[in-house]
Structure formats: structure tokens, C-alpha cells
Amino acid sequence: MKFETKAIRLQTERSQHREHSTAIYPTSSFVFDNVAQMQATFAGDEQGNIYSRFTNPSVNEFEQKMAQLEGVDKAVATASGMAAIVASFLSLLQSGDHVIASRAVFGSSFQFIQHSLPLYGITVTFVDASNLKECAKAIQANTKLFYLETPSNPGLVVYDIRAIADLCKAHHIILNVDNCFCTPYLQNPAELGADLVTHSATKFIDGQGRVLGGAVAGREELLVNVYQFIRRTGGSLSPFNAWILSKSLETLAVRMDRHCDNAKALAQWLQSHPSVLHVNYPFLDTHKQVELAKAQMKQGGGIVTFELSGGLEAGKKFLDALKMFSLTANLGDTRSIASHPSSTTHLKVPKEDRELIGITDGLIRISTGLEHIDDIIKDVEQALEV
Numbered sequence: 001m002k003f004e005t006k007a008i009r010l011q012t013e014r015s016q017h018r019e020h021s022t023a024i025y026p027t028s029s030f031v032f033d034n035v036a037q038m039q040a041t042f043a044g045d046e047q048g049n050i051y052s053r054f055t056n057p058s059v060n061e062f063e064q065k066m067a068q069l070e071g072v073d074k075a076v077a078t079a080s081g082m083a084a085i086v087a088s089f090l091s092l093l094q095s096g097d098h099v100i101a102s103r104a105v106f107g108s109s110f111q112f113i114q115h116s117l118p119l120y121g122i123t124v125t126f127v128d129a130s131n132l133k134e135c136a137k138a139i140q141a142n143t144k145l146f147y148l149e150t151p152s153n154p155g156l157v158v159y160d161i162r163a164i165a166d167l168c169k170a171h172h173i174i175l176n177v178d179n180c181f182c183t184p185y186l187q188n189p190a191e192l193g194a195d196l197v198t199h200s201a202t203k204f205i206d207g208q209g210r211v212l213g214g215a216v217a218g219r220e221e222l223l224v225n226v227y228q229f230i231r232r233t234g235g236s237l238s239p240f241n242a243w244i245l246s247k248s249l250e251t252l253a254v255r256m257d258r259h260c261d262n263a264k265a266l267a268q269w270l271q272s273h274p275s276v277l278h279v280n281y282p283f284l285d286t287h288k289q290v291e292l293a294k295a296q297m298k299q300g301g302g303i304v305t306f307e308l309s310g311g312l313e314a315g316k317k318f319l320d321a322l323k324m325f326s327l328t329a330n331l332g333d334t335r336s337i338a339s340h341p342s343s344t345t346h347l348k349v350p351k352e353d354r355e356l357i358g359i360t361d362g363l364i365r366i367s368t369g370l371e372h373i374d375d376i377i378k379d380v381e382q383a384l385e386v
Contacts, residue, residue: 003185006068007249007252007253008250010061022058025052025056025239029051030051052236053236058242059237062215062237063076063215065246066184066217070190072190072197073218073219074223075218076216076217076226077213077215077237078213078214079235081180081200081201081202081203081212083235085198085214086112087230089145089147089176090120091225091230092145092174093117093122094120095122097123097145098122098143099113099122099146100126100127100138100146100173101126102127102128102129103127103353104149104153104358105153106149106178107347109149111349113147114126125140129148130159135167139173143173144173145173145174145176146168146175148176149180150189150296151181153181154303154305155280155358155359156280156281156287156303158296158297160292161192162296164193165192165194168195176194176195177194177196178198179197179198180204181301181303182297183205183256184252185256185298186260186299186301190217195219196217196218196219196222199215200213202330202332204252204259204331204332205248206244206245207248207251207333207334208333209330213237213245259332261373262302263368264284266368266376266377267306270306271284271286275310275384276306276308277306278306279307280304280305281305284300304368307362307363311361311362312342312362315340317386318364318383319340322379325338330367331367332367333369336367336368337366337367338365
């Protein structure tokens with residue numbers, strides 16, 4: 001089956017009520033017919049649900065869809081995107097291990113990697129992931145995991161997944177790719193050699209700003225550890241949120257097509273505006289990695305970033321002048337969202353580190369929604385002219 005069909009037709013087995021839309025299972029625990037059955041299920045000798053922190057039919061459906069759509073063995077759902085990232089690290093690392101991470105990552109990911117991992121005796125080297133020589137030089141005897149986002153948040157730098165995967169395989173390093181901006185519809189990192197694929201399902205997968213959720217997908221032998229970590233630490237996804245996210249996957253393809261069309265049109269329009277110094281969008285001909293982007297992505301995604309002349313004050317003035325756009329700490333919504341990364345999502349990243357990855361005071365991030373493109377451009381245009 002094709003992507004769209006899998007996203008719609010894979011669902012939990014119907015109950016005796018013969019429901020067409022998949023049922024939701026908002027229960028904390030599950031009952032047994034007798035003590036022997038309960039004991040056998042706890043021992044693993046008999047299949048069945050025990051407790052929703054462990055497994056739940058609604059959560060299982062979302063996990064199975066994510067695994068199939070990413071083209072991997074297994075997926076484990078988590079309570080949020082950051083829960084997925086934390087689980088993908090701590091379930092597979094131990095004290096004494098070394099991590100290589102792309103310098104251009106989401107602000108909370110940067111904070112976790114830089115400040116939390118060392119608390120567990122795990123050392124970290126940040127690199128420019130577009131420089132393979134720098135990546136290779138960072139490898140140590142104890143390097144266990146390489147982490148990157150592509151495209152990056154918010155600079156939209158595109159990294160060569162296959163080349164980095166080949167480097168990692170040669171040194172027995174786990175490659176963990178954050179696929180949040182693309183979703184499984186636009187990019188499948190595992191097909192390019194990634195071992196793990198992490199998601200904040202809160203963003204484009206939900207697509208309507210309703211629930212938190214995340215997922216880690218990848219090879220069975222790695223996901224066993226991720227599952228056990230989530231089961232023990234409690235970062236599991238709620239049945240209600242899982243049901244919402246599974247239903248959201250049914251419309252992911254059509255939504256992403258519209259997000260991408262609107263984002264590309266906006267990016268092209270912004271290029272000609274005199275107040276805009278430069279525009280970042282992976283499928284623009286002016287993007288430095290446009291050929292790489294087209295090789296590993298189906299379309300350019302729904303995020304556009306651009307640099308305003310006038311720096312911080314120009315950025316604040318623009319955001320305050322927007323009328324239709326939402327100013328909120330999210331992306332991937334049906335509603336267009338504008339934000340100022342250097343003073344919000346990446347505020348706690350040191351200024352020198354921000355500037356290394358192109359997050360200047362005048363950088364604006366746009367999550368292009370599903371509104372009519374004429375209305376999106378009209379709002380941006382009037383805000384730029386205030």
C-alpha cells in the first residue's frame with residue numbers, strides 16, 4: 001500500500017460494536033479472567049495488555065502506523081517530543097559514553113544535550129554536521145551515538161543523512177535523526193541509513209495544535225531498550241493523545257502538501273522584498289543544499305525563515321504588526337505561526353552558539369499554515385511595511 005493508504009487503513013481490530021472509526025481505549029489498566037492468566041501475562045508467556053503505562057490499544061495503533069510510515073521495525077510512542085529525544089539517548093547510553101551532536105538543533109534539545117547528559121557521565125562534542133571531516137575528527141573510541149536534525153530548527157540547514165550514516169556505520173555509532181520538520185511523508189531517514197528516527201508528534205503530525213506526543217522509530221534491537229526506558233520512567237503517551245495522533249496521520253499527506261505549497265510560495269515572495277536580507281527554504285534555488293534537499297526530501301516542508309534588516313528591533317516590530325498570524329511556541333499547525341527564535345526557543349543557547357548556526361537577532365521563523373496563500377502573504381506584507 002502507498003503512504004496515504006497505510007496512514008488511513010491501518011487501525012486497531014474492530015470490536016463487537018463494528019465501529020468504522022477506530023475506538024479509543026481510555027483505561028489505566030486491563031482485567032484478567034483468572035490468576036493464572038494474569039500471572040502468564042505478567043511473565044510474558046501470554047500476550048495481552050496489563051497497564052496503559054506499558055501498552056494500550058490506542059497507543060499501539062499509533063506506534064504501528066509510525067513504524068510502517070517510517071519503514072522501520074518498530075516505534076515507541078512518548079508523552080512529548082522531548083520525551084522521545086531523552087528516551088532515545090538515555091535508553092542506549094551509559095556513563096563513559098560519548099555523543100556527537102549537530103550544533104544546529106532545537107533549543108530544548110541543545111539544553112538537554114549540553115547540560116543534562118554530562119550529569120550522567122556522558123560527554124558531548126558539537127559539530128557542524130555539514131562538514132564530514134569535522135564529524136570524522138570528533139569520533140572517539142567511546143563514541144556511541146550521533147544526533148542531528150535535518151532540516152535544522154530554525155536555520156533549515158539540510159544535512160546529508162546517507163553520508164553521515166556511512167560514517168557512523170564504519171565506526172559502529174548509532175545515528176539518531178530528528179525528523180520533526182519533514183514527518184514520514186516528506187523524508188524517511190531510515191531508508192538513508194539512520195538507526196533511529198525521533199519525532200515531536202505535537203507538530204505537523206497532530207497538525208492542529210491540540211495534543212503533545214512523540215515517537216522513536218527504528219531497529220527492533222534498539223527499540224526494545226527505548227520501550228523499557230519509557231515503561232520504567234513513565235514518559236508514555238496517553239490513550240487519548242494517541243487516538244488523536246493516529247487519526248491525524250490519516251490526513252498528514254494532504255496537509256503536508258498544502259503546507260509545502262504555501263511555504264514555497266511565501267519563500268519565493270519574500271525573496272523580492274527590500275526589507276528581507278535573505279530567505280531560508282530547502283527547495284529554493286538559492287538554498288545552499290537545494291540539490292541535497294531534493295535528493296532526500298519529497299518537498300521542502302512547511303517552515304520558512306528569513307533575516308530582516310534592522311535586527312532585533314525590526315524583528316519585534318514585524319511580529320507585533322502581524323494581524324492574522326499567531327505568536328505562539330509551536331509549529332506545524334493549521335494556523336500560520338510566527339516566532340523570533342533568538343528571544344524564544346533559542347534564548348538560552350549562548351549568543352555565540354546561536355550565531356554559529358545562523359540564528360541572528362533579525363531571524364524570523366514562519367510555520368506556514370493551511371490558510372489561503374493570498375491571505376498569508378497579505379499579512380506578512382502589511383507587517384513588513386509598518
